[in-house]
Amino acid sequence: MERRTGPATNWAAFVTAESELARTVEERFGAHTHHILATLRKDGSPRTSGLEVRFLNGELWLGMMQDSLKALDLRRDPRFALQANPGSDTDMGGGDVRVSGRAIEVADPETKALYTREVEPPEPFHLFRTELTEVVRTYVEDEKYLVVQVWKPGEPVRTVKRT
Template sequence: MTSWGDFRRAEPAFADLSERILRRGIALVIATLRADGAPRVSGIEVVLDDAGGDTELSFGSMPGARKGSDLRRDPRFALHAAPADQSGGDLGDGDLKVSGRAVLQGPLSGPVTGDAFRVDLTEVVWTGLNDERNRLVVRWWTPGGGMHEVLRE
């Protein structure tokens, strides 16, 4: 199991950027797998929680929601946070993709019902522009492979 806290300890600057993107209030989309293997995308909100001494990335699913049943059957998912402003071709802070496995934690706590999931992280990918804004930069981190970067024209 790789928590968000494990990622944060391994790459604190990259984790800061990733968290800023996840918290900026732009709609997030999660991809899950249907029973027949076809992809399904759904809107989602995430929580970065420091309770218990280790940062966890988590999310919920409403009762009877298809994404929750998808994840209970096959926990693999991909989460996408699109660039904040694409109207002028500006990537701003860039976009973020998070992949992993959703680990069912039981019922959501609080006034909302549904299922609570935490993330077993397998990959974090950021795509944005370099400081000169003349090259596309792709950075990614995996638990076993560490940090990588590619510059593109």
């Protein structure tokens, strides 16, 4: 049974719809190598794991070791949340960013070969492309406002400022 979480789109469509926010999200993920992936265990409880991500050919890719628990989780239930590593400094630079959606495993040898031209994963490995259902950026503005930007497919960015 496939669980749907609402409309989804790939990274390229997000970039087209909201290029400025997409650029900021890519910069935050690019600032560090390792990030946090949340998946769902068999019993429905959350599992968090470290993960490297790649933005290649209009897609956000998740690569992982063969038969890792996070890969098995995604095969069973493709829903995920991914949070960029905030780093060790206290100012958070471009803010905190999170991406949610579904991870779709790619078994096609040609697609995997294209991926391995840019990345040297351990062999064998699982490769997932993402379908985004939400992108969130949270940051502090003028040292007094907490700003939350939320994007969902087919909708403009919604911005909320709190004091």
